[in-house]
Amino acid sequence: MAxxxxxxxxxxxxxxxxxxxxxxxxxxxDCTIAQxxxxxxxxxxxxxxxxxxxxxxxxxxxxxxxxLDSVIxxxxxxxxxxxxxxx
Amino acid sequence: xxxxxxxxxxFDPAVELAxxxxxxxxxxxSFTGIVRADGGLSALHxxxxxAMTLAQMEKVAAQAAARWPLLGLTVIHRFGTxxxxxRIVFVGTASESRIPALExxxxxxxxxxxxxxxxxxxVRPDGSGDWVEAKAVDDGRxxxxx
Numbered sequence: 070m071a072x073x074x075x076x077x078x079x080x081x082x083x084x085x086x087x088x089x090x091x092x093x094x095x096x097x098x099d100c101t102i103a104q105x106x107x108x109x110x111x112x113x114x115x116x117x118x119x120x121x122x123x124x125x126x127x128x129x130x131x132x133x134x135x136x137l138d139s140v141i142x143x144x145x146x147x148x149x150x151x152x153x154x155x156x
Numbered sequence: 157x158x159x160x161x162x163x164x165x166x167f168d169p170a171v172e173l174a175x176x177x178x179x180x181x182x183x184x185x186s187f188t189g190i191v192r193a194d195g196g197l198s199a200l201h202x203x204x205x206x207a208m209t210l211a212q213m214e215k216v217a218a219q220a221a222a223r224w225p226l227l228g229l230t231v232i233h234r235f236g237t238x239x240x241x242x243r244i245v246f247v248g249t250a251s252e253s254r255i256p257a258l259e260x261x262x263x264x265x266x267x268x269x270x271x272x273x274x275x276x277x278x279v280r281p282d283g284s285g286d287w288v289e290a291k292a293v294d295d296g297r298x299x300x301x302x
Contacts, residue, residue: 132207150275156268
């Protein structure tokens with residue numbers, strides 16, 4: 070079975086996409102997060118709306134913050150969300 | 157003593173402060189964050205990333221413990237729907253004297269704001285409400301510690 074990548078979304082990213090998580094075939098270790106977002110945005114209006122303004126997106130690979138130009142490597146979970154607003 | 161908690165239920169700052177006072181230091185500092193009634197909102201809803209939140213908070217706590225001579229620190233952050241006036245977050249520090257306690261307390265809340273994966277949504281009386289936008293000033297507050 071091909072490796073999978075779990076995608077998880079929070080706040081308005083989740084609202085625009087319409088789901089909090091989904092699983093896709095792993096795009097490969099060399100694929101960057103930004104490249105994957107381009108591919109997902111091309112496939113659905115919700116993803117396109119969520120990923121429209123990259124400056125407002127943050128990411129985590131396997132629960133560690135990373136820049137959007139990071140390669141996905143062998144990570145199993147990619148989270149996409151707006152800048153955090155806790156505290 | 158390092159106590160870090162992510163929870164839906166409330167907390168009692170008096171209980172948390174008493175536990176820090178019992179450590180025998182000469183200085184205790186604390187910060188409590190409360191839901192404000194900004195722009196007619198009735199509550200805040202706090203979303204978070206369960207698999208990541210506690211680990212990020214523990215990382216910030218460990219940084220504070222490594223940087224200041226603390227006898228103890230407590231960090232509690234709530235999630236879920238919190239009405240105006242409810243407590244959201246608590247940071248408490250205990251040290252031999254005031255300066256490490258005060259500085260570590262400010263460091264902890266400044267870093268929690270930019271490192272802990274929480275997102276606030278305003279809840280108005282009719283149920284509508286927008287996600288709160290992050291503020292550049294918060295990044296600046298955290299960065300001044302590095």
